[in-house]
């Protein structure tokens with residue numbers, strides 16, 4: 001669906017050359033929610049803006065739905081952008097226009113639709129994002145979450161196949177973030193839209209994305225299915241992002257665990273194994289006793305997962321670890 005073939009981007013600023021994106025190859029599949037996570041300046045916005053050619057690459061080719069974005073002339077680019085919607089951190093709504101007029105904007109800029117059709121489409125879009133009763137308000141009269149919903153309705157107006165989200169929830173409080181992410185999830189599932197989102201929060205990735213790429217200094221340092229990357233991060237930058245999301249302080253944990261006897265293991269359960277009454281059974285069968293040092297049960301998009309840090313003492317430890325592994329639990333020895 002979206003293909004980067006050795007794409008790089010350099011900026012020139014103040015006589016300096018800034019390598020925002022090193023030569024990068026990447027494939028984003030049709031219908032998936034793909035997340036890009038990275039610290040400030042990692043190159044996330046650059047990568048996102050290359051997709052709809054708000055930025056032109058310095059080298060390489062970008063294909064969207066088989067079309068070479070890098071080769072489009074002005075008229076073809078205008079048509080192409082009707083198929084790629086975008087939403088922004090600060091919403092980018094026109095303050096002097098009503099909610100309905102903001103949403104109608106891309107429709108009025110495009111083909112000559114009759115006013116009646118535009119009105120009907122705007123009504124449909126506002127109902128879609130849960131703002132059916134806010135059409136005549138102005139952006140200043142709306143909350144942040146409502147403004148982002150207007151942004152989403154506007155981005156969907158021309159029936160795009162791709163939605164680009166530039167830190168779409170970074171300006172929102174946690175509860176509103178949850179609602180906006182749920183709306184993006186719904187749009188992805190119901191309209192089959194391909195979504196590419198950038199964020200500096202691994203938690204946003206965990207909640208809505210199917211796959212993720214971690215960017216650092218203009219390079220993808222790790223990528224893969226979210227469950228893999230989130231539960232078994234390999235690169236130190238990815239590990240830090242995950243620990244931030246999980247509110248884990250490794251040094252603090254090491255101190256806490258220093259006084260605990262036994263073998264310390266981190267267990268990762270995925271899918272239905274998360275709810276299986278495994279520990280009690282294995283403890284009884286092997287005589288191994290356990291204390292729970294840390295734990296969390298949550299979801300990665302729709303898949304439940306659990307992570308438990310246990311101290312195991314006594315009994316037949318090899319038999320206990322073998323039984324856990326046989327039940328599909330991933331084990332990591334912390335000490």
Ligand SMILES: Nc1ncnc2c1ncn2[C@@H]1O[C@H](COP(=O)(O)OP(=O)(O)OP(=O)(O)O)[C@@H](O)[C@H]1O
Nearest residue numbers: 011012013018020038039040041042043044045046
């Ligand atoms: N128009 C520009 N002119 C010059 N340098 C730029 C321009 N846009 C971005 N950069 C530089 O390119 C690098 C990557 O920036 P980019 O905005 O893509 O990163 P980011 O990961 O999106 O960061 P943030 O989360 O802060 O938006 C940074 O060093 C930035 O200063």
